[in-house]
Amino acid sequence: MAKVSVTVNGKVRTADVEPRTLLVHFLRENLNLTGTHVGCDTSQCGACTVLIDGRSAKSCTIFAVQADGSAVTTIEGLAKDGQLHPLQEGFWEEHGLQCGYCTPGMIMSAANLLNDTPKPTETQIREGISGNFCRCTGYQHIVNAIQFAAAKR
Amino acid sequence: MIPTHFDYARATSLDDAIARLGASAGGAKLLAGGHSLIPLMKLRLSEPTTLIDIARIPGLSGIMEKDGKIQIGAGTTHHAVATSALLTEKCPALADTAATIGDPQVRNRGTIGGSLAHADPAADYPAILVALDAEIHVKGKGGWRSVKASDFFQGLFTVNLQPDEIIAGVHVKPQKAAAYAKLHQRASHFAIVGVGASLEVSGGKISAARVGLTGASTHALRLANVETALTGQALSDATIDAAAAVAGDGLDDLNADIHASANYRRQMIKVFTKRALDAARARA
Amino acid sequence: MATSPVLPKLVGTRVKRREDPRLIQGKGTYVDDLKIAGMQWVAFKRSDVAHGRIVSIDTKAAEAIEGVEAVFTGKQIAEFVKPMPIGTPFPSPEHRVVAVDVVRFGGEAVAVVVARDRYVARDAVDAITVQYDVLPAVVDPEAALEGKPTVIHEQFKNNVAIGPIPGGTGVAPDGSKVDDSAIEKAFKDAEIVISQRMMNQRLAPSAMEPRGVVAHYEAGKGTMTIWSSTQNPHILRTFIAMMNGMGENEVRAIAPEVGGGFGAKINIYAEEYVVAGLSKKLEMPLKWIEDRSEAFVATIHGRDILGYIDLAARRDGTVLGLKMRLIADIGAYNMLLTAAIPTLTMLMANATYAIPAIRVTLTEVFTNKTPTDAYRGAGRPEATYFVERAMDMLARELKMDPAEVKRKNFIPANAFPFHTQMGAVYDSGDYEKALDRALKNAGWEQLKKDRDKAKAEGRLVGLGLSMYVEVCGIGPSASLPTGGWEHAQVTIERDGRITAMTGASPHGQGNETTFAQMLADQFSVPFEHVTILHGDTGVVKQGIGTFGSRSQAVGGAALHMAAGKVKSKMAKFAAALLEAHEDDLVFEDGRISVKGAPAKGRTFAEVASYAYIPVPLPPGLEPGLSDEAFFEPSNNTYPFGCHIALLEIDRDTGEPTLLRLVAVDDAGNLINPLIVEGQIHGGLAQGIGQAMIEEVVYGEDGQLLTGSFMDYAMPRAIDFPRFELDNTVTPTPVNPLGAKGCGEAGTLGSTPAIVSAAVDALSGFGVKHIDMMLRPEKLWRIINGGQA
Numbered sequence A: 001m002a003k004v005s006v007t008v009n010g011k012v013r014t015a016d017v018e019p020r021t022l023l024v025h026f027l028r029e030n031l032n033l034t035g036t037h038v039g040c041d042t043s044q045c046g047a048c049t050v051l052i053d054g055r056s057a058k059s060c061t062i063f064a065v066q067a068d069g070s071a072v073t074t075i076e077g078l079a080k081d082g083q084l085h086p087l088q089e090g091f092w093e094e095h096g097l098q099c100g101y102c103t104p105g106m107i108m109s110a111a112n113l114l115n116d117t118p119k120p121t122e123t124q125i126r127e128g129i130s131g132n133f134c135r136c137t138g139y140q141h142i143v144n145a146i147q148f149a150a151a152k153r
Numbered sequence B: 001m002i003p004t005h006f007d008y009a010r011a012t013s014l015d016d017a018i019a020r021l022g023a024s025a026g027g028a029k030l031l032a033g034g035h036s037l038i039p040l041m042k043l044r045l046s047e048p049t050t051l052i053d054i055a056r057i058p059g060l061s062g063i064m065e066k067d068g069k070i071q072i073g074a075g076t077t078h079h080a081v082a083t084s085a086l087l088t089e090k091c092p093a094l095a096d097t098a099a100t101i102g103d104p105q106v107r108n109r110g111t112i113g114g115s116l117a118h119a120d121p122a123a124d125y126p127a128i129l130v131a132l133d134a135e136i137h138v139k140g141k142g143g144w145r146s147v148k149a150s151d152f153f154q155g156l157f158t159v160n161l162q163p164d165e166i167i168a169g170v171h172v173k174p175q176k177a178a179a180y181a182k183l184h185q186r187a188s189h190f191a192i193v194g195v196g197a198s199l200e201v202s203g204g205k206i207s208a209a210r211v212g213l214t215g216a217s218t219h220a221l222r223l224a225n226v227e228t229a230l231t232g233q234a235l236s237d238a239t240i241d242a243a244a245a246v247a248g249d250g251l252d253d254l255n256a257d258i259h260a261s262a263n264y265r266r267q268m269i270k271v272f273t274k275r276a277l278d279a280a281r282a283r284a
Numbered sequence C: 001m002a003t004s005p006v007l008p009k010l011v012g013t014r015v016k017r018r019e020d021p022r023l024i025q026g027k028g029t030y031v032d033d034l035k036i037a038g039m040q041w042v043a044f045k046r047s048d049v050a051h052g053r054i055v056s057i058d059t060k061a062a063e064a065i066e067g068v069e070a071v072f073t074g075k076q077i078a079e080f081v082k083p084m085p086i087g088t089p090f091p092s093p094e095h096r097v098v099a100v101d102v103v104r105f106g107g108e109a110v111a112v113v114v115a116r117d118r119y120v121a122r123d124a125v126d127a128i129t130v131q132y133d134v135l136p137a138v139v140d141p142e143a144a145l146e147g148k149p150t151v152i153h154e155q156f157k158n159n160v161a162i163g164p165i166p167g168g169t170g171v172a173p174d175g176s177k178v179d180d181s182a183i184e185k186a187f188k189d190a191e192i193v194i195s196q197r198m199m200n201q202r203l204a205p206s207a208m209e210p211r212g213v214v215a216h217y218e219a220g221k222g223t224m225t226i227w228s229s230t231q232n233p234h235i236l237r238t239f240i241a242m243m244n245g246m247g248e249n250e251v252r253a254i255a256p257e258v259g260g261g262f263g264a265k266i267n268i269y270a271e272e273y274v275v276a277g278l279s280k281k282l283e284m285p286l287k288w289i290e291d292r293s294e295a296f297v298a299t300i301h302g303r304d305i306l307g308y309i310d311l312a313a314r315r316d317g318t319v320l321g322l323k324m325r326l327i328a329d330i331g332a333y334n335m336l337l338t339a340a341i342p343t344l345t346m347l348m349a350n351a352t353y354a355i356p357a358i359r360v361t362l363t364e365v366f367t368n369k370t371p372t373d374a375y376r377g378a379g380r381p382e383a384t385y386f387v388e389r390a391m392d393m394l395a396r397e398l399k400m401d402p403a404e405v406k407r408k409n410f411i412p413a414n415a416f417p418f419h420t421q422m423g424a425v426y427d428s429g430d431y432e433k434a435l436d437r438a439l440k441n442a443g444w445e446q447l448k449k450d451r452d453k454a455k456a457e458g459r460l461v462g463l464g465l466s467m468y469v470e471v472c473g474i475g476p477s478a479s480l481p482t483g484g485w486e487h488a489q490v491t492i493e494r495d496g497r498i499t500a501m502t503g504a505s506p507h508g509q510g511n512e513t514t515f516a517q518m519l520a521d522q523f524s525v526p527f528e529h530v531t532i533l534h535g536d537t538g539v540v541k542q543g544i545g546t547f548g549s550r551s552q553a554v555g556g557a558a559l560h561m562a563a564g565k566v567k568s569k570m571a572k573f574a575a576a577l578l579e580a581h582e583d584d585l586v587f588e589d590g591r592i593s594v595k596g597a598p599a600k601g602r603t604f605a606e607v608a609s610y611a612y613i614p615v616p617l618p619p620g621l622e623p624g625l626s627d628e629a630f631f632e633p634s635n636n637t638y639p640f641g642c643h644i645a646l647l648e649i650d651r652d653t654g655e656p657t658l659l660r661l662v663a664v665d666d667a668g669n670l671i672n673p674l675i676v677e678g679q680i681h682g683g684l685a686q687g688i689g690q691a692m693i694e695e696v697v698y699g700e701d702g703q704l705l706t707g708s709f710m711d712y713a714m715p716r717a718i719d720f721p722r723f724e725l726d727n728t729v730t731p732t733p734v735n736p737l738g739a740k741g742c743g744e745a746g747t748l749g750s751t752p753a754i755v756s757a758a759v760d761a762l763s764g765f766g767v768k769h770i771d772m773m774l775r776p777e778k779l780w781r782i783i784n785g786g787q788a
Helices: A023-030 A086-093 A103-116 A122-128 A140-152 B014-023 B037-042 B078-082 B085-090 B092-099 B104-109 B112-118 B125-131 B224-230 B237-245 B262-283 C060-064 C074-078 C118-127 C141-145 C181-189 C233-243 C270-282 C292-298 C338-347 C380-398 C402-409 C431-442 C444-456 C511-523 C551-578 C604-612 C673-692 C746-761 C776-783
Strands: A002-008 A011-017 A049-052 A055-058 A071-073 B007-010 B028-031 B050-053 B063-066 B069-073 B135-140 B143-148 B153-155 B166-172 B178-184 B191-202 B205-214 C040-046 C052-058 C068-073 C109-115 C129-134 C160-168 C192-203 C212-218 C223-228 C251-254 C286-289 C302-313 C319-331 C357-366 C460-469 C486-492 C498-502 C530-534 C585-588 C591-594 C597-603 C626-631 C640-649 C656-666 C724-727
Touching: A002 A023, A011 A023, A049 A103, A049 B104, A055 A103, A055 B104, A086 A103, A086 A140, A103 A122, A103 A140, A103 B104, A122 A140, A140 C673, B014 B028, B014 B050, B014 B135, B014 B166, B028 B037, B063 B085, B069 B085, B078 B092, B078 B104, B078 B112, B085 B092, B092 B125, B092 B178, B092 B191, B092 B262, B112 B125, B112 B166, B125 B178, B125 B191, B125 B205, B178 B262, B191 B262, B205 B224, B205 B262, B224 B237, B237 B262, B262 C776, C040 C118, C040 C270, C040 C292, C052 C109, C060 C068, C060 C118, C068 C074, C068 C118, C068 C270, C074 C109, C109 C118, C109 C270, C141 C302, C141 C319, C141 C357, C160 C338, C181 C302, C181 C319, C181 C357, C192 C380, C192 C673, C212 C270, C223 C233, C223 C270, C233 C251, C233 C270, C270 C286, C302 C380, C319 C338, C319 C380, C338 C357, C338 C380, C380 C402, C380 C460, C380 C746, C402 C431, C402 C460, C431 C444, C431 C460, C431 C640, C431 C656, C431 C724, C444 C460, C444 C640, C460 C746, C486 C551, C498 C511, C498 C551, C511 C530, C511 C551, C551 C585, C551 C591, C551 C597, C551 C604, C551 C626, C591 C604, C597 C604, C640 C746, C656 C673, C656 C746, C673 C724, C673 C746
Parallel strands: A002 A071, B007 B050, B028 B050, C040 C286, C223 C251, C319 C357, C498 C530, C656 C724
Antiparallel strands: A002 A011, A049 A055, A049 A071, B063 B069, B069 B166, B135 B143, B135 B166, B178 B191, B191 B205, C040 C109, C052 C129, C068 C109, C160 C357, C192 C302, C212 C223, C212 C286, C302 C319, C460 C640, C486 C498, C486 C626, C585 C591, C591 C597, C640 C656
């Protein structure tokens, strides 16, 4: 077992885990933060995307021990003081989700995009979420949602 | 998908990592971004007994210019390479290549050293590093050595690296007239064929050319016949067309899979050689 | 009297979804989010050969792993879990939930592990060793039928599961009489015949949430609760009860948040039966969550129908007859609706055209592959594809505009209800209107000029157009083994809030929103006062589920009916309170008042309260305000539309790029156009995915070569242009809402439109048809003088 200490959504979380524990399972099983999802096993679908030290990452392809000492933001940590994040608002306003399974990862990827590129073009948005699969929406309303958030910021 | 058990250690320095590698009797693997290794471990195609995490070794990541060369630490992420102002100014082809790897999340975690050590036959970096005549700096028990990119990739997932050696960094000369062009595999976005090309031009003539190929074979290769066809010739459409036309000739055992037959790959080597050369020329 | 706010009418408007706040904050609860004290984890050992006899299974090493509760082989499972039931009336081979002697597709389960957590379970699965006597794999469905092939199921000679069964002109509904004279005459009279073999390839549905099950058998009560990522919890309940020897009243099935289904989660799968059966046997809560790698083999695949298409016509473009010989590769076993899906291809062979004679024959074949079943569109995209591609080929052969050839053959708007050659009765339609709108929106005439100009410049640009008509609103009961109705219950609570239960089981369709819009309007109460409950057989008394684009057309209609019953009872209470006649009352802005005398009224809540404390109780009334309805549609609905694609192919590489996708869809009346747009977008994405990048590929040994997203291309945002949507409105008469259904439409027209565009782009190379997917190498070969 290995001791890990990760700041998750602003709170320091400490636990003993097997070294092979994937970060996504640490978040979901140890911390009960089940908003982060698993949609594949080859590091492609992006449903498990979180921010690690401010940058998007696929938490299914990171061991919890690697995140020791890092700051992780999950979908649960995005709204502040009961105020939805502009991206969350955008996804709601623009019907950027259907089944909702890819949504947390999609939003975290979009957050990474807007941090890097506050006013992205549509092509930049589509490229910025190219590490996230959505089977429901055809992406158009997701693009609209990110544009909404970009306009609002 | 769940990896098998392993022990985990965080290395504090290159020497610490090298010592740990040596002590593991071959069961250890280095872990940086983990974006080549962890997917394999999850599929249980790789079952290391120990992972030595080198991600936080001080000085292992970062991009700087020193002694006329650009030095890229092995732990530098693809994202950092793709967005480096230094590279964008002085070696844009390398930044462009990094920007085509995987997707944003992969680029945020994956590292140049990890990619090179893993040496996926369809990885992007090898082709451009061969074209840029990059030097790969490795350190082992015996000390430092430097390997030319064209000598580094030796076979399928096989590189010029001893079991107790670590890639510390990649050095490239500033080179503007270079480019990477890639045929994307639509599922994985790895390269079906990727070609890196760099040109040195003086007085309207190509004084030197280097062309690297990835995706088509077991490992990245140098397309020497293309380089020969370019060197000493006028920088012109005709020269590039003639050089691209021989790209891939003489290569045996081209990869074939559901995405592309060997014959198609062979033709795409020509197409993407031309595209890379045209793009390099546009920067000359 | 406080003044009531004027409530906006919500039906037909773009109301934001009420499902979203929980989902955008990571607060939805999917199956894998459930935890029950004492719950153990289930994992499956799966066959790595496509066809083989099991020689031995060694589970000792697995059993020895710390944290492993139990390991079961298929033989041991068979002692307490019966063979898989199916939902179609066709003959079917025995299908064990876990293989007993023979494995028939790669990925079929051979053993089951119960362990402390998913990590230990995976270790245990890997520790099981299985030896197989490998048998030849049957991979090619045509070869499977001929000569003396390897036989997958002894009792099904030459691997024929069904057929050939005939349908169409001159065929009696029960198939007892086949008169070919009309179809033969059509081809005799023909001035031109188009003949083409077309493949509608195999696809992986790939909902982003893999499947998952939690089963909790409580021995003390003798009850089972099963949570599953399913589209139809009521059907699940029926089958779980039946398989476990329990009453339906002893099983509670819950579809929590479901992360997409696309037809693949209609099925009741082996894993559901095994996890439930084991929970009962071991008396402990159990969870199984599918890996994506498992999903590629263990969740049904879609499509995989080969068509030999012959189209007979006159040189003026008039179609005289159509023959389709269909061979469906259904994989190794029949699943719930496997056998029925290709029959929908037969049913829709008439497409949007008044084709006077049609003959379809269908053969279904077993192969050593994952079974097929419903995948978004389920049989109808195949029909659309075959007919539309043939019509396009006809137009090209006649050097006519495909739009005009199609127009010439349309079933006219005044011919509805229209009885097709295939036995369907199209409810309503105006195909020309949809075509004209699409042509206008696309700028068809200009587009053709632009394409010609681009081609003259050496670019490979093509245009494709497809009509479609779909059978939706699936019901009535004659067409579904489970029953084709839907159920709803509406309760006005004591405080005037409304609780409604629906048997529709949404998993992304937004019915919590659309149904609340309907009820808010129907009662003229605030949207926020309406709650929609679904997906739990302990809460929703009866139901069928969500598939076949039926939730609005059938489920919505049931809700409308149930609400109507409650409303009329409420009007009686209001009438008593107001001393007025119930027919003179209006429900408006949260009040019930006398028509023309708004002051003479009570709030909705006051009347509700009175209904529960009815002093005095009006004569002939029971207290309370709650009622239910089962809506059985009189017919299916037949939505339709027109999709246009503009595509460019890279001459050097063969890579196709979709430049424009113009869609005009007619789903009848729309409750929430925003949600409908989302449904169309999603369907388009899957249709485009099929045309351009998706394909399940097997090797000659039956090994799946596209077993992960590394090789099976899931469309990404960068793969699509911005879709251009519009709609026409032709309500259906078969339900009170006039809504037809929109969930699958996008997958129908987009696919042939894109393939036709690709053929158009490459017409200079003499190509007439290109099978999907549009693999760059395939297109490159055509460009370079080879065959498609």
